[in-house]
Amino acid sequence: MTNADDETASGVRNTVDASAISGVVVQGGTIAVGGNHFHLLADNPRPTPRQLPLPPPGFVGRQGELAALTAAEPGETPTIWTIGGAGGMGKTSLAVQWAASHGDRFPDGALFVDLHGFSPNSHPLKPAAALRGFLDALGVHHRRVPAALADRTALFRSLVAGKRMLILLDNACDEAQVGPLLPGTSSCTVLVTSRNRLPGLAVAHDAQSLRLGPLTGSEARAMLSARLGADHAAGALLAAGAGHPLALAIIAGLARTHSPAEIADELRDESSRLDVLDTGDPATxxxxxxxxxxxxxxxxxxxxxxLLGLAPGPDTGLPAAASLVALPVDCAKLLLRALEHASLVDRDNQGRYRMHDLVRDHARSLANELPARERQDAIKRVFDFYVHTAAEADRRLDPRRTSIRLGRPMSGVCSHPLRDADSALQWFAVEHRNLLATHTDASAADEHETVWRLAWVLNTYQQRRAHRQERADIWRCASEAAPRLTDPVLAIRAYRHLGHAHIELGDLDEAHRSLRRALDLARLHGETAQEAHTHRTLALMSEQDADRERALDHASHALELYRRLGNPVREATALNQVGWLTAWLGDRGAGEEFCRAALALFEQHDDPDGEAHTHDSLGWIAHVVHRHHEAIEHYRRALDIYQSLGNTYAAADTLDRLGAPYMAIGHYEQAEETLLEALTIYQHQDRPHSIRRVARQLGVFDALVARGHRCPEQG
Structure with a gap:
């Protein structure tokens, strides 16, 4: 006889010592494909095996996964499912719950084995030992169990051939452990749970796969409600559990013996949250x-x-991860693939890597094992990656914007080139939450230079996409960090941009304080350009405060300073502002002249953003002097440019104003369509004042329709 741990290579024919297996008839065949058949004589009858554990109490959710298992149709080979996911994600519970609900499918019984692939006090169970248990359950006397693994597999397959059975292989570590335990008959269904992905089973046995992620919010609430009652399924407890079934079960257990409010308070601190979820029992x-x-x-x-646990933000792209571990992208990808295989990270359809919140907590708690310098260098590299890539993206969005000096990134930082403005917008949209998290982490670490730089390189994108509150938050941090840096201009810029952000938020008192601080610093340090920029921003504030005469004073002062500096593009910006305000104050002709002079300068110096703003001003002037078709042309030109730049903030305002000339010429449907588009953007950007104004305008159309007004094109 061969040793029980020996494996027989594919294609080798085997025989079994019949004298050692009394009552078994042996037919030779190719074991690797289930060709050996053992026919057990009925000398040791056993009851039909029903080895499944009890169904889990309070099982909720997973309806999609349960439906997928139920819908599977038997084929020519065994129906095999792998159920994967992180530890404690409820893989076994799902399998047992489904099996308990579909026992009628398996009249010949159910076999269960814990393979101990990831167990606290034991090594993974060898396939031969697992088969020994199966054969015993199927009535084979222990003296008649073959010693060789291949012979046990062949005997097992013969015994279950043609039977309608469920075989649950729980907590598997790899394909090698599972392969010998698979039946050779299409009448059986096999469920394999594992933290590791088992792609070999899909290749060799056409296994289908289910991946379990966290429970949804409603599922998590239902789970806590089932265990604690609806009154105790509080938001704080749900948030701490983060949809993780085992964590929620532990929280429910704690809340039965302690005050739920007390437990919630202890769980709020992410740095010690895992300590609260440590029951002292390795299994739970x-x-x-x-x-x-x-x-x-x-x-x-x-x-x-x-190190990945230290990455800022909810997910991580491959270049950022490569920078974190200081490896080339291809090498980093192999490491991440291994972590994905082990269900420690997940990769989404865009190729971004994400950890469950509690898995991230675990990684961060273990990161203290690393030398402090190694951790610090990794964090600095990922900071450098985000700052340098965001600076490149910012240059793509606004090539004429003043660049800041960054120096060279740390060794090991992966570059991430961006081709054009579209790719820059896309990168910013994907990485925005991570950039904000990087800014928060840098502020907490007193990385003042990184704090200021990130505020600067994010400004264009945040302004164009109406991230108003986030913009105010990061410039507030930058204004606190800037005085700790050597260049006084950085503080002036920080206060000015903070003031502008407060203007967009409608908080004019805060805007005034920040802008006065910027103006005082600019004058103190003789920074004429910064003084001019601040006057222009003060004009915006005064205009929003309905003090257009003061606004015109500030804009005129900025124009004078820009001309003194010999900066034609900035001069054009001030000319447009002066023209707009002059027209608002009643002198339409002079206002239009200022704006046309601004447009000529913008076109001469190829500044599309300035062109769009000026076309918007000219559109308004044309409308108020009843040149409505001309107004529509200007507004449409501004919209085309804004859309090409991805400036949805300004585009919404132009759409809002475009409705008026359409109304004036009786094109009610186009006016309504335009205003509805503006309203949609305003709602997305959470601009309540603009939402109310446009909603009132749209109410006019209902009145027009009620009175029988129709568009001229409709007759």
Missing amino acids: SLPAVLSFSTRALTHGQRTAFL
């Missing part, structure tokens, strides 16, 4: 359960996992 303690997933990692994979 969340930190212990998560730690089992890292045992098989190599040193490099483990280091990458710990």
Whole structure:
């Protein structure tokens, strides 16, 4: 006989010592494909095996996964499902719940084995030992169990051939452990749960896969409600559980013996949240359960996992991850693939990597194992990646904007070139939350230069996409960081941009304080350009405060300073502002002359953003002097440019104003369509004053329709 741990190569024919297996008839065949058949004589009858654990109490959700299992039709090969996910994500619960609900499908019984692939106190169960348990359950006397693994597999397959059985292989570590336990008959259904992805089963056995992520908010609430009652399924407890089934179960257990409010308070601190979820039992303690997933990692994979836990933001792109671990992109990708295989990270359809919040907490808690310098360098590299890439994206969006000196990034930082403005907008949209998180982390670490630089390189994107509150927040931090830097201009810029952000938020008192501070610093340090910029921003503030005469004074002062500096593009900006305000104050002709002079300068110096703003001004002037068709042309030109620049903030205002000339010429449907488009953008940007104004305008159309007014084109 062969040793029980020996494996027989594919294609080798085997025989079994019949004297050792009394009552079994042996037919030779190719074991690797289930060709050996053992026919057990009925000398040791056993009851039909029903080995499944009890269904989990209070099981909720997973309706899509349950439906997928139910819908599977038997084929020519066994129906095999792999159920994967992170530790504690409810893989076994799902499998047992489904099996309990569909017992009628398996009249010949159900076999269950815990393969201990990720268990606290044992090594992974060898396939031969698992088969020994199956054969015993199927009535094979222990003296008649073959010693060789291949022979046990062949006997097992013969015994279940043609039977309608469920085989649940729980907590598997890899394909090699599972392969010998698979039946060779299409009548059986096999469920395999594992933290590791098992792609080999899909290749060799056409296995189908389910991946379990966190429970949805409603599912998590239902789970806590089932265990605690609806009154205790509080938002704080739900947030702390982050949809993780084991964490929610632990929280429910704690809340039965402690005040839910007390538990919620303890769970709010992310740095100690895992300590609260440590039950002391390796089988149910969340930190212990998560730690089992890292045992098989190599040193490099483990280091990458710990560092990835330090990455700012909810997800991480490959170039940022490569910068974090200081490896070329291809090498970093291999490490991340290993972590994905182990269900420690997930990769979405855009190729971005994400950790569950509690897995991230675990990685961060383990990161203290690394030398402090290694952690600090990794964080500095990812800071540099975001600052340098955002600076490149900002240059793509506004090539004429003043660039800041960055120096060279740290060694190991991965470059991420951006081709054009469209790719820059796309990158900003994907990375915006991570950039904000980077800014927060840099502020907490007193990385003052990084704080200021990130505020600067984010400004264009945030202004064009109406991230008003976020823009105010980061410039507030930058204004606090700037005085700690050596260049006084940085503080002036920070206060000025903070003031502008408060203007957009409608907080004019805060805007005035910040802008006066910027103006005082500019005069103190003799920074004429900064003084001019600040006067122009003060004009915006005064205009919003309905003090257009004061606004014109500030704009005229800015124009005078720009001319003194010999800066034609800035001069054009001030000319447009002076023209707009002059027209508002009643002198339409002079206002139009200022604006046309501004447009000529913008066109001469190829500044599309300035052109768009000036076309918008000329559109308004043309409308108020009853040149409505001309107004529509100007507004449409401004919109084309804004849309090409991705400036949805300004585009919404232009759409808002475009409705008026359409109304004036009786094109009510086009006016309504335009205003509805503006309203949609305003709602997305959360601009309540503009939303109310446009909503009132749209009410006019209802009145017109009620009175029987129709567009001229409709007759």
